[in-house]
Amino acid sequence: MRGMQSFLKAADASAYQGDEQVRNLVKEIKGIAYDSEDMVDTFIFQVASRGRYGALKRYASIFDEWIDLYKTGRKIQAIQKRIHSITNRWKTFNIKNIDEGEGTSSANQKQQQLRRTYPHAEEEDAISLEKDMEALVAQLITEEERRRVISIVGMGGLGKTTLATKLYNHSLVKRHFDCRAWVFISQQCQRKDVLQAILKRVSRNTKEEMERMNEDDLVEKLYEVLKEKRYLVVLDDIWSEETWDLLKNAFPINGKVGSKIMITTRNKEVALHADPFSLPHEPRCLTDEESWVLLCKKAFPKDVVARGDFLDADMERLGWKMMKKCGGLPLAVVVLGGLLATKKSLYEWEKVSKNCNIHLSEGQLQQQGVLGILALSYHDLPYYLKPCFLYLGLFPEDFEISKGQLIRLWVAEGFVTLQDEGEGEGTMEDLAEKWLEELIFRCMVQVGRRGSNERVKTFRIHDLMRDLCIKEAKVDSFLEILHDGGHMEVADSFSNSVAKARRCAIHLEDNMNVPWDQRSSHLRSILFFKTVVNEINIGFGKRQMISICNKFKLLRVLDLGGDIPFRRLDREIGSLIHLRFLGLRDSFELELPSSLGNLRGLQTLDFKLYDPPLGVRPVCKVPNVICKMKQLRHLYLNPFLDSGHMRLDTLSNLQTLYDIWAGSWIEKDLSKLINIRKLKIWFTERKQVETVLESLILGLKSLSFIFSNEFSSDKTFPDLKPICRCNGLSKLRLYGRIENLVPENNPFPLNLTKLRLNDSQLEQDPMAILENLPRLKILLLGSNSFIGKEKICSTRGFPQLELLMLSVLGELEEWRVEEGAMPSLRHLNIRYCQKLRMVPEGLRFITTLLELKITGMPENFKDSLQGLDGRGGQDLYKVQHIPSITFLD
Known part of the structure; x- marks a missing residue:
């Protein structure tokens, strides 16, 4: 298998890519590689299944073991014969060594x-x-x-x-x-x-x-x-x-x-x-209006366009619909306009509209379609990046892809390996993030949101780039996509490839029923995406879940996409021993079987619940089998799971431990989690916080994300001073009362870039301390974080702050901003501060401000900015330089 991978890598880098014989050869070897992988994984599953029986049954199954060994040996011999056959044909056709990089380049020329x-x-x-x-x-x-x-x-x-x-x-x-x-x-x-x-x-x-x-x-x-x-x-x-x-x-x-x-x-x-000193210029995509103007220029003569009466309502509607598919890409608009220039009737336009994607793919632009131009970028990718790019085709159109989620999926798929991790690039996740940045630099994906440290948090892929992913993925049996009641997004002419597809994305819609009996049992990944907002996924239930577990024994990735409509996960989940990623998000009432402990190779277990209500106690338990998953790297729980009893001391590879309840594991296991990077704990007792803080000093020096708290009785933090010794900490969130926040007792490390405080009940203005954090970029002061009346931001304070939110500060009356404070501020959000009389005078000195959001503020506060007639009030001069000012109730 390693030999075949080496050959495929060499073939990808050679000048033979345009040679039909080599393309067929590569396709055939990929098929053999898939079959080899299936054979090995099936044998591993058979061995593991026998190991689950008792002693007497295990002895009785020795004969079955011999049969399995014999069958596997025959499969290996058959694969070797196929390889020898390919080698002989290779010599017969006189194809030179692909490694030499020599070959005809007439197609390229x-x-x-x-x-x-x-x-x-x-x-x-x-x-x-x-x-x-x-x-x-x-x-x-x-x-x-x-x-x-x-x-x-x-x-x-x-x-x-x-x-x-x-x-x-x-x-x-x-x-x-x-x-x-x-x-x-x-x-x-x-x-x-x-x-x-x-x-x-x-x-x-x-x-x-x-x-x-x-x-x-x-x-x-x-x-x-x-x-x-x-x-x-x-x-x-x-x-x-x-x-x-x-x-x-x-x-x-x-x-x-x-x-x-x-x-x-x-x-x-x-x-x-x-030229590292010259900022590259990146042209934007066209707006809809600009795209429409360009389309009309290409589709109609100039004198007709000048008159402006060349389209009836139906043709205009179709034109806008087709133009939207171009996604603002000028090349696509030009190709579409050139095609429509040859179509004169509404009937012809309707025919083009029905097959718009195909026309964009195959349209004649110097004998290449739009996807042919975009494909040059794909073929220029290094070998290791190609599967990473093709994987993006699984996500629905216009989907905002989470960077962290994608990286965990890439690792689970085996695109990044432990061998890569050992080559000085940090963890597999670090290397995968570097690869994603490379795709961004190559302009193959578009950045969505960035975090406080400028790292990408979400991104999107242009619709035409997604079409390219799907087109290229068909050739390699890389993926299939199901939507519209089982309809495949992949063309029928590729049905043989689809039958062997390794990955399947289900774009769930209302009443969708997936035909599992028609899917290949060799699937390695199944991912569900909910494409209908606020609808129950009726077509997926417990019976379908059991069907997945029984048929797809070689699965590595199973992501159910959240909002699972059943309460008990069947014990059959434990039969998926090859599973590396299990996604069960937003499942706050889901009961988990003890057979979950069979998933010894699991790397990511995701029960994350988005926006859980504070103070809600857990309603179901996680079986104490997580400790068997020694390969686990990311564990996302949620506050509805009673997780405080879990044993975690064996999870030395764990990087993420999220939304776990405090319990005995803190004293026994926390110091043994030597690779922890992200930690979020829910507490019930002050003593538990003290124990965690001691562990932070001793063993969690690489902690860099979240430490949050919600108490049921005593809501006061102990001394937080130990946190400042966590030099790697960049993001911190504290829920609960904080005492004695004074400069000489400052608990915040200097590398902090994001801080959120809730229910801190600080009587003294914390700005005098927080404004001296040199790298702080995001400050979120939430409900009751400050109960004083006056807040001051001093000159030269908050040098790097870009986003400031003041939310539900019920006693705040006056906020002063001195000239020279917050010189980098870009976004300001003021929410439900009912007693705040006016915006600070000093805002007029902050020229970097791009956005001001005002939510739930009293009428007199809004009138001081808007004025009674909407033409501006007495304080408008303080904020009139800000491009975007919005008022929300």
Whole structure:
């Protein structure tokens, strides 16, 4: 199996990718690899199943064991015969060693010729993004001593080349530079050809003279020519840092003042590598209105568009519907418009609308569809990133994907291995996060929300990129998607591949019934996604759960997606011994069987309950079998589970322990959890807090997330001073009364980036302490965290704070902000502070503020900002510089 993986990796990196024989060979070997994996995992399941019987039955099953061994041996022999057969055919067809990287590149050369760009071929109907143009023209004509690189970065089809062409031909740019050159790079960069193309534009050397020069001579000659001129060189479609390194020595760094290089690339890392001091420009997607204008320009003659009466209501409705599928990607809009230009009737438009995705995939744009252009980014991915990208196709359209959840799934799927973890990259989760960042840098996924430490929290994938995931995944039997009552999102022509699909995503809808009997028993992953909001998933129940457990014995990932409509998890769950990820979110009444302890390889067990009500006691127990899961890395419980009795001392790999009730395990086991990173505990006694604080000093130095509390009797914290010794702590949440919060007894570590206080009942203003935390970016002062009347933010206080929330501070009357306080504040949220008379005068000095939200405040407070007529009140001048001000009841 390792040999087959090595071959597939080498084939992926070779120049043979376009060869039909090699593609078939790779597909066949992938099939053998899948069958080998199934055979091994099935044998492991058989052995483990025998181990669950008593002694007498175990002796009686020796004969069955011999039979299983014999059958497995025969399967191995059959696989070896298939491998020998492939090897013989390989020799018969005279295919060279794939490792050598030699092969025909005619397909690549043709593709490169079709995609070649020229500076004179300016897009006539492009949507002009004036602000982008103004900013970039200003950068290009700025006279700086050192050569600068201006980068335009974005996903394929976003209009990078179109924008670069407009800039190249801009009148101010033409006048500013002594010479200009445009060269198309692409993935197969031929250094000599590129250097000759630039030299041809900026010098008088003849073709014959340049042909006689070797690459070193060309570099030297080009350097000498450019040194005496203010030059602009455009490198269009540069893919790798290595390509830049091959070319950069030809461009003088300290030549004539104001010289520039402009590059377009799909990889932000390339841009930052070329010039780390220049911020890459990332064009945005088009708005719906801009997309509509572009579509009409492409679909209709200019004189017709000018009249504005060219569409009836039905055609306009269809046009908007199809335009929405383009997701603001200019390339997709252009392809769709070109197609509609040949369709004149409503009937023809309806036909295009029904197969819009197919037309976008196969539309003719230089003989490539939109997905063909986007696929270049996929094929450029390193081998280890390709399955990570394809995995994103399992998620529904427009789904906000949690970074942490995805990373745990990648690890469970085996994309990141323990061997990777041992190569100095930190944990498997750290490496997976690095890979996700690489996909972001390559513009293949879009960032959603970032945390206080600027790490990505959520992200999305463009609809057309998702279509690419699904298209590429079909070829490798990588996944299938079920929705609309069992309808497959995968095309029928790939039914044979789907029959062997390794992963299945169920996009649940009302009354959906999944045909499990038609699904392959070799599935490794089943993920449920609820796509209908506020509807009960009637089609999935206990019987379907038992069916999953009985049929899919090789499952590694089972994510039920939350809101499970049954109260008792069947004991058959214990038969899924290969399971590494079990997701049972939002299941606060679910009873768990003791057979859960059979899942010895489980890495993630997720019972997380979002927004649990405070003070609610647990209603059901977790069996004390978690300690058997020695591979467990992430344990998400919820406050409704009576978890305080659990034994955890064997879980040395545990990184996340979330929403667990305090109990005897604190004294016995907490200090043994040496890899803990995230910890959230619910308490009932003050003494338990003291015990945890002692453990924090002794064993939990890498703690970095949450420490929260809710008491049933005494709500007062003991001395929190030990927390400040947790130098790795970056996020802290405290629920409960805090005494003596004074500078000399400050419990907060200096590395803290996020702090939330609830029910702290602080009588003295905590700002004098909190504003001195140098890295604090998010401060959430919740209900009754402060019961005083006056709060002051001092000059130079909160140097890094970006988000501040004041919520349900019932006694707060006056809040003063001195000039120079909170110089980085971007978001301010004031909620239900009923006695607060006005916004602080000092807000007018905070020029970084982007958003002010005011919720549940008295009418006089709102009137001081809005005025009775909505034209502004007496305090409006304090906040009128803020772009977004919203008032909510």
